[in-house]
Amino acid sequence: MTTRMVPDSVSISSLNTLEYCPRRFYYQFVQCDMLVNEFVLEGTLQHQRVHQPGKQSMGEGEMQTTHLYLYSETLHLSGFADVIEEQGGMLIPIEYKHGRQGQWLNDYVQLCAQALCLEERQPGNALISHGYIYYLGSRRRVQVNFTPELREKTLSTIARAFSVAALDKAPPPLDAPLDVRCPNCSLQPLCMPDEVKLLQARKRGNLQ
Ligand code: SF4
Numbered sequence: 001m002t003t004r005m006v007p008d009s010v011s012i013s014s015l016n017t018l019e020y021c022p023r024r025f026y027y028q029f030v031q032c033d034m035l036v037n038e039f040v041l042e043g044t045l046q047h048q049r050v051h052q053p054g055k056q057s058m059g060e061g062e063m064q065t066t067h068l069y070l071y072s073e074t075l076h077l078s079g080f081a082d083v084i085e086e087q088g089g090m091l092i093p094i095e096y097k098h099g100r101q102g103q104w105l106n107d108y109v110q111l112c113a114q115a116l117c118l119e120e121r122q123p124g125n126a127l128i129s130h131g132y133i134y135y136l137g138s139r140r141r142v143q144v145n146f147t148p149e150l151r152e153k154t155l156s157t158i159a160r161a162f163s164v165a166a167l168d169k170a171p172p173p174l175d176a177p178l179d180v181r182c183p184n185c186s187l188q189p190l191c192m193p194d195e196v197k198l199l200q201a202r203k204r205g206n207l208q
Contacts, residue, residue, distance in 0.1 A: 016109065026165075052066060053066060093128070109153060127146070173197060
């Protein structure tokens with residue numbers, strides 16, 4: 001596969017998409033294709049409060065900032081955090097997600113990338129120990145610890161984002177078992193995973 005020019009930076013939210021599906025990442029962030037389905041619309045509506053920039057005091061020594069712009073010069077990342085809580089001088093990223101906690105790591109990677117951006121701006125680059133994901137569907141707040149493994153995974157996802165963004169065409173559709181993600185994907189009408197896989201199988205001579 002040939003390659004195109006590597007972008008200067010990637011967005012933090014695109015890492016979530018890449019972990020979910022590289023093909024979706026390519027459509028959405030390289031080709032700027034987006035289709036809205038019920039899940040996308042529901043997520044947009046549920047996110048309205050945290051997408052308004054603002055600051056509010058939560059009590060003594062506690063401050064909450066919504067829709068904060070983050071960036072990292074060293075990692076070439078930029079994007080918005082839903083909420084950053086400051087508790088006794090410690091910064092804690094909080095991401096709101098519609099639906100319930102899934103079995104994939106994509107939300108964790110996005111949150112950890114926010115922490116990496118924040119750490120770059122902390123005195124002495126102090127490490128942030130954890131953040132939270134609030135799942136609106138189940139009203140559950142899940143603590144995510146920024147372990148060495150999650151940090152490693154996040155850094156490798158960032159590197160992969162640059163290599164996929166440099167491809168000349170979209171990666172192939174997801175195979176089993178990951179293709180269970182396809183039925184809820186808003187880009188399915190554009191991606192046509194079953195049809196593409198059928199054509200690929202025919203080309204390989206596996207099917208008539
Ligand atoms: S339909 Fe499946 S393969 Fe296609 S973009 Fe969506 S998740 Fe990826």
